[in-house]
Amino acid sequence: MQAHFDAVVIGAGPAGLMAAGEIAAAGHRVLVAEAKPSVARKLLMAGKSGLNLTKDEPLSQFLTAYREASSWLSPVISAFDAQAIQDWAQALGQDTFVGSTGRVFPKVMKASPLVRAWMAQLTNLNVDVRTRWQWTGWDGDALCFDTPDGAQQVSATATVLALGGASWSRLGSDGSWAQILADRGVGLAPFAPANAALCVNWSPHMTPHFGGALKSMRWTAGDLTSRGEVTLSRHGLEGGGLYSLTPTLRQGADLMVDLLPDLSVEVLESRLSKKPAKLRLAHWLRNGLRLPPAKVALFFEMTKGADLPRSQWVATVKSLSICHQGLRPMDEAISTAGGVKQAALDDGLMLRELPGVFCAGEMLDWEAPTGGYLLTACFATGRWSGRAAAEWISR
Incomplete structure (x- = not known):
């Protein structure tokens, strides 16, 4: 049997969870499917060194960190900037502070309390989270998953893909989704290491x-x-x-x-x-x-x-x-460049080739240095795509 949801969000990292929250808050029924045994694994790993949420600096200066992608990310990040992220964390009961370099951290200097509060909020919004659900593509209009209970198919009015880049594969970002989208005619830029040793x-x-x-x-x-x-x-x-x-x-x-x-x-x-x-x-x-x-x-x-x-x-x-032998392997990089091209997306981050399918987070073709810029763009694109998906469902 095939279940139907208003929206299915694939990937339970910061972008996917943000998108799920926005869609559920609009009154829609949401399923979050995560391939790993638990959610937000890369975020929790980053939190071991303090969880740099964002950077408190003028927006015009902030946006330069995204280089070529700054123009198309500008409205997305402007709508959920550094102050908005601090307010969001505060609403989850997580006080933040600004360090001497402008970097913003939770006062507890770790990610786990934030993730627990966030998941509690999503539970209250009746978001259905399934772990060990590996997305394998589509069968017609149905989303297909390998799960502990065997193959499952789910239909959705809107789908948000928040599948990450192609680094730290052990935490879930292995880039395996790229071939699925390429087979559907979605324009992709090749993956490359970013924030690499x-x-x-x-x-x-x-x-x-x-x-x-x-x-x-x-x-x-x-x-x-x-x-x-x-x-x-x-x-x-x-x-x-x-x-x-x-x-x-x-x-x-x-x-x-x-x-x-x-x-x-x-x-x-x-x-x-x-x-x-x-x-x-x-x-x-x-x-x-x-x-x-x-x-x-x-x-x-x-x-x-x-x-x-x-x-x-x-x-x-x-x-x-400095004489060196190039960048370390891509899987060791903190993040990756490449992914879904801007030209493949409309202004709501919906795929032009796949109406009703939205993308968010690191799977989009942008890169930024560490220091709060990475997470900010993941949060902001997740929120933006979630709101666009909610509007799509309502229409």
Whole structure:
């Protein structure tokens, strides 16, 4: 037998749950189908490090984080911006605070209380949540699922797809939905890693520095720069300071780092000119510039221990070229670029090729750095598609 719902939301991450809440609040009967054994797994994983919900900064500045996608995401995010997200969390009983960099976190610094309150709210709205329901496509107009009880088919007046990107597959985002939509003529951009670490083939002398943080440095790749922190790992370099540079690194831009961004070339040259002629490079880095051991190690790793002429010392400190082997595998990336193209969607995020089917979250073709931008767009596109789906049902 085939059940019918006003709406079926496939994917129980932040975008899907937001869409489900909007549709149910409009008085419609909603089923949420999640392939994994529990909901919001990626959100809960992100919450282990504090759950950066959004960033409190002027909207015009906020939108620049979405680069090429900023124009079409602008009305969506403007309708559910940083302040709206804080108000929403507060309504769920989760107080927030704004950190020194503008990032917004729950005061409890974890995701689980927010998710519990959110699920309780959806239960009160009579949202039916089914876990271990793996979507396999359509049979005619019916949605097909593999479930613990065997194959199931469900029909819906509106469907919201919130299936995630193609990273962290163990948490549910494996991109397997792409072929299903491609077979229906939906325009897709290829997946690519975003917010990804870099591979570096370190020499043995770097081993003692693994796990160490590189702070107070300016990283540059193409037209992007970052002052964020980066961590040395056995695989390479990772952290927010690099993640925001992924779009240009993915295109092959060179990575450069300024080890002392707060001191100009002129100041460093002046200070160096006063040092003895017999000064050794290592001594100058450690004692003259007071660079921490991890920075000194990185300097010599990237210069291959070369005996640089004194005339090149300052220039190399200010623009150290980072030799790497490209981005880490896509499944390790925090998020992905690519997915459903804007041209495949109408203004309500409904697929032009599949009337009544809406898309939300990371499966759309946009990317943004960490720092609150990722979650904001997931929340906002989920809310937007949910409201559009509710209007579709009512019509």
